Amino acid sequence: MTAPDEIAIKKLTLKLKAYVLEKFKEANIDYCLTCGMCASGCPATGLEGLDPRKFLRLLALGQDDELLSTNWIYACTICGRCKHACPMGIDVGRIVYLLRGLRPLEDRPKSLQKSCELQKTSCSTGISNEDFVWVVNDVLEETCQNEPDWAELKAPIDKKGAEYYLNQNAKEPTVEPEEMVPLWKILHTVGIDWTYSSKWWDGANYCMFTGDAKDWEYTLRKQVETIEELCCRYYINTE
Amino acid sequence: MYYVVSEGLRRFNIPHTFEFLSIINLYARWIREGRLVVDSSWNKEGLRFTVQDPCKLVRQGIGDSVADDLRFVVKKVVGEENFVDVWPNKSNNYCCGGGGGALQSGFVKNRRHYGRTKFDQFAATGADVVITPCHNCHSQVLDICKEFGGKWQTTHLWNWIEKALVR
Numbered sequence: 001m002t003a004p005d006e007i008a009i010k011k012l013t014l015k016l017k018a019y020v021l022e023k024f025k026e027a028n029i030d031y032c033l034t035c036g037m038c039a040s041g042c043p044a045t046g047l048e049g050l051d052p053r054k055f056l057r058l059l060a061l062g063q064d065d066e067l068l069s070t071n072w073i074y075a076c077t078i079c080g081r082c083k084h085a086c087p088m089g090i091d092v093g094r095i096v097y098l099l100r101g102l103r104p105l106e107d108r109p110k111s112l113q114k115s116c117e118l119q120k121t122s123c124s125t126g127i128s129n130e131d132f133v134w135v136v137n138d139v140l141e142e143t144c145q146n147e148p149d150w151a152e153l154k155a156p157i158d159k160k161g162a163e164y165y166l167n168q169n170a171k172e173p174t175v176e177p178e179e180m181v182p183l184w185k186i187l188h189t190v191g192i193d194w195t196y197s198s199k200w201w202d203g204a205n206y207c208m209f210t211g212d213a214k215d216w217e218y219t220l221r222k223q224v225e226t227i228e229e230l231c232c233r234y235y236i237n238t239e
Numbered sequence: 240m241y242y243v244v245s246e247g248l249r250r251f252n253i254p255h256t257f258e259f260l261s262i263i264n265l266y267a268r269w270i271r272e273g274r275l276v277v278d279s280s281w282n283k284e285g286l287r288f289t290v291q292d293p294c295k296l297v298r299q300g301i302g303d304s305v306a307d308d309l310r311f312v313v314k315k316v317v318g319e320e321n322f323v324d325v326w327p328n329k330s331n332n333y334c335c336g337g338g339g340g341a342l343q344s345g346f347v348k349n350r351r352h353y354g355r356t357k358f359d360q361f362a363a364t365g366a367d368v369v370i371t372p373c374h375n376c377h378s379q380v381l382d383i384c385k386e387f388g389g390k391w392q393t394t395h396l397w398n399w400i401e402k403a404l405v406r
Binding site: 043044047048071074075076077078079080081084093109110111112114115149165169171179182183185186189190191203204205206208209210213216217220221223224227228232233234235236237238239 | 240241242243244247248250251253255256257258259260261262265266269274275293294296298299330331333334336337338339340341343344345346349350352353354355356357372373374375378395397398400401404406
């Protein structure tokens, strides 16, 4: 009888597990029952040879090198369906998020990181705040001129004391500005007092997905400051 | 993305005085209050509609109540008989596959493989129109529809509210 292959003990550093538990105290990694509910309901199962269950096993068993190099962390969309299915409520997506944050900047998906870097200056697509204001005013003027029924339509920007603050996904002013108009018409019909802001107006925020909490926090704090300065009672999210 | 704000405010403990709301809940409230009047009689040909439940708004955001409001609004706007739901749905729905930065990350093959689940789910409804009240979902659903030869039209919600609007 031959001895079983030696387990690579040296690989079992469990450093990542300790890191995850330090950053996310309720990670409950050891609660995993290995039942596979997560994997069977995950559209990313099988991609890059992994699934949520295997991912969690690698973490629990200290396979840090494999976890630090796998691109499964970008196949997972951090959608939370595995947590929803998990009898122990383990939030695999949040662990994926933490591992994304450990990826060195130069090894991260470039467009994703760029969307966040742009967000820190103006918005996720990179159009300037001046362009945003110009596009809103231009589309509004055109609509008021071309559609007599909507001659009174408004799209206020930086209106202090407006009851409602409205964010705007950067995609519309960047590539399909006419898509802003239906919502303006709805708000006009309902008759609410609303405003955009001329800075930190973007409703998207890819800094939530790079894995750097500081970028997410920075961009959100800037937006919150802007809304507080405008003294709006409600913040409407458009998606 | 709803969750980026709702979870960010909580996780980073950011002081604020405003109340954070979803436009979907507001549409539903305004329709119920009679402030937003819509009429589905424009849909004479019986265009059939289904919806995507954005993960960041529904499962990770407000939960089933906003998914219910989304369906309430769509039914009012297109006619109740013209709405066909997906399965699974609401908080148990599948992600479109474009979320979490997947549309930006560049792993296109993986993203489309993921999106195949969503494609099959929509195809099974036989809907003519898929309403996606999230920009990420919108881009991904457009892409998988084209990639896998879907027949539906992918749109935002506000276009149909505008169409049904009574002033």
